[in-house]
Amino acid sequence: MKKEQVLRASLVSILFILAGIILSYSVSLEFHPDRTVSYLSRIQWAVFFVAVLTIAVVIAWKGTESYQIRHALMKSYTCGLLLYYLFAVLGLLFFSRDLAHIDQIADQKEYLDRYVSLIPFETYRQMFEQYSSDVLALRDSVILFAGRLAAFLPLGLFLLILIRALRRFWRYTLVMTGSILIVEIFQFSFFLGSVTLDGIVLNVLGAEFAYLTFWNPWVQKFLRKFCFVET
DSSP: OHHHHHHHHHHHHHHHHHHHHHHHHHHHHHTOTTOOOOHHHHHHHHHHHHHHHHHHHHHHHHTOOOHHHHHHHHHHHHHHHHHHHHHHHHHHHHHOTTTBOTTTOSSHHHHHHHHEEOSTTHHHHHHHHHSTTOHHHHHHHHHHHHHHHHTTHHHHHHHHHHOGGGGSHHHHHHHHHHHHHHHHHHHHHTTBSOEEHHHHHHHHHHHHHHHHHHTSHHHHHHHHHTTSSOO
């Protein structure tokens, strides 16, 4: 029995170390200014990281009956996913050549004219006017729309699992809206991507959808069954 426990602990340790190596390598790819990381490569490394971390957690979970240990284990699992998410988003926002406009514009005024809009629904109007006859471009715009909506959804879920105080609606909304505005300010400061009122609204709506998802009875049952949140 002790031999089995030692082997289980050793395997879990190796898998956690491997997950840490994958995380470190992914971060080095995201934050290396001379490397261009494709979206497919990002997805592959993310899946690899989540798979290794999940296997480690499942093995450790089955090796104990203690609720406290299982709860701590799932908290650690959520922290690992949150770290990967944060590094991936920061790398995409601040080091992606697809979003950087600093080499394409002359000054801040040009950036304001081309990539900043605080007029409600202006983004959608331009999108459908410009791409009404171009199906592929319209498809890309729809993907961008969905991406804006989903961008802060994982962050919202992770924070709700980890921080009990944020489970009050007004606190959660304040923190998430503040975080979104800070990201937009950084983007504006470094000429990254576009800063639009429509985009901010979509980000906030995605974050609020995460709140509703967290409190869904089925989701709550799942989270409590697997010790993500307190019973």
